[in-house]
Amino acid sequence: MNHFHYLAGEMHCESVALSRIAADVGTPTYVYSSATIERHATVFRDAVKDCGCGNSLVAYAVKANTTGALLKLIADCGLGADIVSGGELIRARRAGIPADKIVYSGVGKNLDEMELALREGIYQFNFESEEEAEMLSRVATRLGMEARVAFRVNPDVEAGTHAKISTGGATDKFGIPAHRIIPAYRRAMELPGLKVQGIAVHIGSQLTDLEPLRLAYQELGRMIAELRAEEVPIQVADLGGGLGVPYVAGDPSPPSPEDYGRMVAEVTAGWDVRLVFEPGRVIVGNAGVLLTRVMLVKEGQPDPFVVVDAGMNDLMRPAMYDAWHDVFAVRQQSRRRRSSIVGPVCESSDVLAKSRDVEEAHEGDLLAIMTAGAYGAVMASNYNSRGRPAEVLVRGGEYAVIRERETLDDVVRNEVAEPVWTGEQRSAAA
Numbered sequence: 001m002n003h004f005h006y007l008a009g010e011m012h013c014e015s016v017a018l019s020r021i022a023a024d025v026g027t028p029t030y031v032y033s034s035a036t037i038e039r040h041a042t043v044f045r046d047a048v049k050d051c052g053c054g055n056s057l058v059a060y061a062v063k064a065n066t067t068g069a070l071l072k073l074i075a076d077c078g079l080g081a082d083i084v085s086g087g088e089l090i091r092a093r094r095a096g097i098p099a100d101k102i103v104y105s106g107v108g109k110n111l112d113e114m115e116l117a118l119r120e121g122i123y124q125f126n127f128e129s130e131e132e133a134e135m136l137s138r139v140a141t142r143l144g145m146e147a148r149v150a151f152r153v154n155p156d157v158e159a160g161t162h163a164k165i166s167t168g169g170a171t172d173k174f175g176i177p178a179h180r181i182i183p184a185y186r187r188a189m190e191l192p193g194l195k196v197q198g199i200a201v202h203i204g205s206q207l208t209d210l211e212p213l214r215l216a217y218q219e220l221g222r223m224i225a226e227l228r229a230e231e232v233p234i235q236v237a238d239l240g241g242g243l244g245v246p247y248v249a250g251d252p253s254p255p256s257p258e259d260y261g262r263m264v265a266e267v268t269a270g271w272d273v274r275l276v277f278e279p280g281r282v283i284v285g286n287a288g289v290l291l292t293r294v295m296l297v298k299e300g301q302p303d304p305f306v307v308v309d310a311g312m313n314d315l316m317r318p319a320m321y322d323a324w325h326d327v328f329a330v331r332q333q334s335r336r337r338r339s340s341i342v343g344p345v346c347e348s349s350d351v352l353a354k355s356r357d358v359e360e361a362h363e364g365d366l367l368a369i370m371t372a373g374a375y376g377a378v379m380a381s382n383y384n385s386r387g388r389p390a391e392v393l394v395r396g397g398e399y400a401v402i403r404e405r406e407t408l409d410d411v412v413r414n415e416v417a418e419p420v421w422t423g424e425q426r427s428a429a430a
């Protein structure tokens with residue numbers, strides 16, 4: 001369910017016409033609906049609230065979309081944050097997410113990031129290796145602090161999603177395999193500065209079948225029992241994120257948060273733990289579109305190329321994962337024409353929609369690339385010296401720019417125009 005819909009043949013977000021945003025802010029621009037985000041946050045929270053001990057923590061996976069105003073909205077819905085870097089920690093805190101609602105995942109946290117997270121007092125570090133436990137112990141001891149920790153298990157299950165977004169297979173870099181879990185916890189319990197409290201799992205993203213999740217959670221349940229038999233005090237089970245969203249209008253396949261919540265309640269019954277969830281895409285995916293303008297239409301083989309002003313640098317997903325995003329004309333057209341929608345970037349993979357039966361497009365038309373709220377703006381780059389797109393948040397009948405479009409000055413800001421070579425630095429110091 002989202003808040004993008006047609007009114008008198010024109011696509012609106014809530015009640016704001018996308019053509020108005022394009023006229024005021026330009027294109028390409030990401031447009032988000034605050035009502036959709038609030039709704040998804042609430043629906044997810046309600047779907048899992050009775051699972052586990054009933055005091056579940058829903059920690060939004062900040063990587064899906066980190067724009068400050070959007071994070072603030074999610075914080076106001078009471079969600080915590082799942083972070084993967086010091087930068088995401090700072091963003092989450094600035095958005096008002098309390099430290100005790102923050103969990104920290106990721107295979108490579110550096111010492112500075114560990115120190116920052118410790119000083120902030122986050123809820124839990126999810127270790128992805130035994131080495132991380134040693135590192136954090138040293139940091140915590142030096143600071144005279146104690147870190148609450150968990151290990152992420154790699155359950156070796158086939159998530160049934162795109163290979164590049166699967167994370168729970170034996171050859172993926174994430175987590176540690178089941179056979180190393182007990183020794184890892186034994187060691188962590190001996191290390192100073194660590195307080196073992198939980199266990200975590202996350203097998204991938206855009207999952208449209210609950211079975212792989214069920215298998216992973218059952219494996220987690222077995223591990224909790226084994227760990228408790230070894231007197232490891234597991235009180236928290238972090239079930240990760242991964243719930244998919246429909247990328248094709250009307251696609252019924254992704255399970256609803258309610259179905260997911262029922263499955264979780266069933267599998268985790270009797271675990272006697274606090275559950276943590278890390279949803280990303282399901283909160284923001286359908287809350288955003290990328291608004292773009294047709295620059296020209298050129299003949300092509302086998303279909304015409306509709307060249308738009310958004311490219312793979314603005315929305316990487318089609319080039320990177322062959323991802324499908326519906327493309328609709330902002331002003332509905334009755335004629336249709338098989339076309340490829342392509343960006344201006346100098347790469348053959350800069351194709352947003354390949355040979356699609358779409359509404360016929362003409363120079364100057366506006367198009368909406370749908371379901372672009374998650375892993376869209378966050379993955380944008382400056383490739384081809386293109387400024388990253390603007391972002392706009394709609395609320396009721398009004399909207400606000402929440403990120404300005406980058407100018408060329410912004411793009412080159414950190415470059416040093418007149419390099420100072422090391423030899424010159426030495427002679428200046430002498």
Ligand SMILES: Cc1ncc(COP(=O)(O)O)c(C=O)c1O
Pocket residue numbers: 061064082105106167202204205206240241242243278279280281282
């Ligand atoms: C550890 C972890 N948690 C949560 C997420 C969020 O996943 P999703 O956006 O699919 O819910 C990810 C991304 O795959 C992740 O790596």
Ligand SMILES: N[C@@H](CCCC[NH3+])C(=O)O
Pocket residue numbers: 063165167205206317321374375
């Ligand atoms: N960036 C991916 C999701 C990765 C999730 C993080 N592990 C996507 O756009 O689908």
